[in-house]
Amino acid sequence: MRFESAEVKLSKKGARQLTPFFGRELAYDYLNDHLDSERREAFEKLVQSQPEVREELDRIRAGLEYARSLAGTEIGEELLAEINEPETYLSVLLKKMNFDLWPQGVKWALEATVVLSFFLLALIVVPWGPILQWGMNSANEALVLAEISRKQGPETARLADVEKSERGAFEDEGTGQAAKPATTPGAAPTQPPTTVAEAVPAAPTPAAPPVKPAATPTPKPIETKAPVVEPTEVASGKGKKPAEGSLYRGRLAVTNSPVIGPKVRDQILALGGRKAGEVELGWERSAGVYYFHFTIPEARYDELQRLFQESGELRISNEKHPRVMPDGIIRLIVTVEEARK
Amino acid sequence: MTDSSLRSISLFFFFAALEERLVVTASQQAVRSLRQGTSAQPTAEVDSVRLVRVTAEIWEEIRHQVNRGSLHFLPGPNWTFPKQVSLGPWREFHKHATEDELPILIWCKILGIHERDVAQGMNLPEGTVRHRLGRALRKLGGMA
Numbered sequence: 264m265r266f267e268s269a270e271v272k273l274s275k276k277g278a279r280q281l282t283p284f285f286g287r288e289l290a291y292d293y294l295n296d297h298l299d300s301e302r303r304e305a306f307e308k309l310v311q312s313q314p315e316v317r318e319e320l321d322r323i324r325a326g327l328e329y330a331r332s333l334a335g336t337e338i339g340e341e342l343l344a345e346i347n348e349p350e351t352y353l354s355v356l357l358k359k360m361n362f363d364l365w366p367q368g369v370k371w372a373l374e375a376t377v378v379l380s381f382f383l384l385a386l387i388v389v390p391w392g393p394i395l396q397w398g399m400n401s402a403n404e405a406l407v408l409a410e411i412s413r414k415q416g417p418e419t420a421r422l423a424d425v426e427k428s429e430r431g432a433f434e435d436e437g438t439g440q441a442a443k444p445a446t447t448p449g450a451a452p453t454q455p456p457t458t459v460a461e462a463v464p465a466a467p468t469p470a471a472p473p474v475k476p477a478a479t480p481t482p483k484p485i486e487t488k489a490p491v492v493e494p495t496e497v498a499s500g501k502g503k504k505p506a507e508g509s510l511y512r513g514r515l516a517v518t519n520s521p522v523i524g525p526k527v528r529d530q531i532l533a534l535g536g537r538k539a540g541e542v543e544l545g546w547e548r549s550a551g552v553y554y555f556h557f558t559i560p561e562a563r564y565d566e567l568q569r570l571f572q573e574s575g576e577l578r579i580s581n582e583k584h585p586r587v588m589p590d591g592i593i594r595l596i597v598t599v600e601e602a603r604k
Numbered sequence: 605m606t607d608s609s610l611r612s613i614s615l616f617f618f619f620a621a622l623e624e625r626l627v628v629t630a631s632q633q634a635v636r637s638l639r640q641g642t643s644a645q646p647t648a649e650v651d652s653v654r655l656v657r658v659t660a661e662i663w664e665e666i667r668h669q670v671n672r673g674s675l676h677f678l679p680g681p682n683w684t685f686p687k688q689v690s691l692g693p694w695r696e697f698h699k700h701a702t703e704d705e706l707p708i709l710i711w712c713k714i715l716g717i718h719e720r721d722v723a724q725g726m727n728l729p730e731g732t733v734r735h736r737l738g739r740a741l742r743k744l745g746g747m748a
Contacts, residue, residue, distance in 0.1 A: 287742075288735070288738070290738060290742075291734060291735075291737060291738025291741060291742075292734060292738070295734070297734070319742060321745070322741075322742050322745030322746050323738065323741045323742050323745050324745065325744075325745035325746075325748045326740070326741035326742065326743070326744035326745030326746075326748060327713065327741055327745070328748070329689075329693060329694075329744060329745070329748035330709060330713035330714055330741070330744060331713065332686050332689045333619065333685075333686075333689065333694065333714050334713070334714045334715070334716065335685075335686035335689075336615060336618070336683065336684065336685050336686065336714075337683070337684040337685075338611055338614050338615065338618075338682065338683065338684075339680075339681040339682040339683070339684070341681065341682065342614065342628070342682040342683075343607065343610050343611065343614065345628060345632075346610060346613070346614060346628060346631040346632050346635060347605065347610055347635060348632075354632070363629070363669070364669075
């Protein structure tokens with residue numbers, strides 16, 4: 264408020280005298296030029312006469328100067344950007360909850376609970392088993408530098424067949440060596456195939472896709488069906504689970520085994536039996552003990568059993584064996600030996 | 605909202621609170637509050653009277669959280685002070701200033717808002733503002 268137009272006389276002598284108290288209150292207005300001329304003059308006189316008023320004026324000046332210097336404070340762009348960023352749901356939620364006003368202990372407990380929950384969730388959800396397994400396996404994993412594909416030529420195919428045949432050969436007991444591939448009924452005696460599938464070469468393999476006829480009029484391929492036996496899972500080796508074979512193992516106790524032994528051999532051959540393994544049928548394994556390792560059609564088994572029982576006391580049992588015989592064929596190992604008296 | 609307005613808001617809360625965390629939250633609150641009223645031109649300069657009113661309201665809400673005289677901010681790129689200026693006198697003033705002296709001094713002498721606008725924003729007579737300002741400057745000058 265300005266008093267320039269006012270002509271109010273505040274003293275008898277026409278002078279507007281100021282007290283130190285009033286002078287201190289007017290100091291800021293004096294510095295900001297808010298006083299009328301009379302007040303200004305009065306204040307200046309007061310300042311000259313009153314040192315405490317002068318000190319007051321100096322303090323205000325110093326305060327003004329210091330405040331102006333603080334006005335030069337600069338704020339970083341990042342902080343301004345942070346302040347200017349739009350409101351998020353979390354910030355709104357925290358604001359509504361007055362999270363800042365919560366007691367410190369409650370805040371810490373809440374934060375600890377949240378962290379612990381995440382930790383437990385990670386412990387439960389993460390599949391640690393495969394991860395640990397992977398870590399242990401990766402340490403022992405061999406490094407593959409290069410892979411070479413071996414093209415199967417005719418020679419390697421033949422070797423593979425031989426290897427396959429030898430792997431499937433019967434093994435004689437007591438000789439300590441593997442025999443040649445076993446024979447199957449109806450197969451050639453010199454080089455018998457090991458499986459029924461190999462015994463029927465004309466049959467198309469089930470896995471082979473049908474050949475699409477060409478556009479040119481060529482003769483249509485004749486589809487032939489396997490006439491005798493379907494390839495077994497054992498022969499093809501593509502079963503869902505490995506098949507399980509069996510072996511008949513028996514002991515025929517006779518009196519006078521050197522005579523009965525050849526007779527038994529003749530009976531086996533007469534029933535269509537064929538030797539399996541390498542040693543001859545009726546091989547004398549030890550003194551008075553004759554070894555018969557042979558295959559026979561399953562349909563003749565009862566008859567064979569009856570004949571054996573006529574010759575002596577027969578004990579025979581069927582046991583599991585990894586070697587799987589073709590359907591209708593059984594394999595037996597029977598020893599003919601002298602009965603104990 | 606212009607950078608100048610943002611700067612004014614941030615500086616007000618910085619010198620009023622001297623705590624970085626509070627500066628950020630209070631400034632964000634003030635910015636949102638000012639934005640709600642300026643739907644026509646979001647980049648327009650904020651009216652000084654409104655700025656005083658909004659910052660005064662928020663200061664009223666947060667002032668009890670402020671530990672007077674304590675300085676809680678990390679020196680770094682966020683705040684750059686003029687050379688050869690110490691915050692010591694301000695901390696002393698911050699500790700001893702009354703509730704009516706502190707914000708008025710910041711508005712008028714640091715942010716440079718006219719006393720008339722401050723008076724209007726605070727619903728006070730202009731003379732009252734000047735009186736408080738003079739008192740505050742005397743106090744600050746005694747510490748500088």
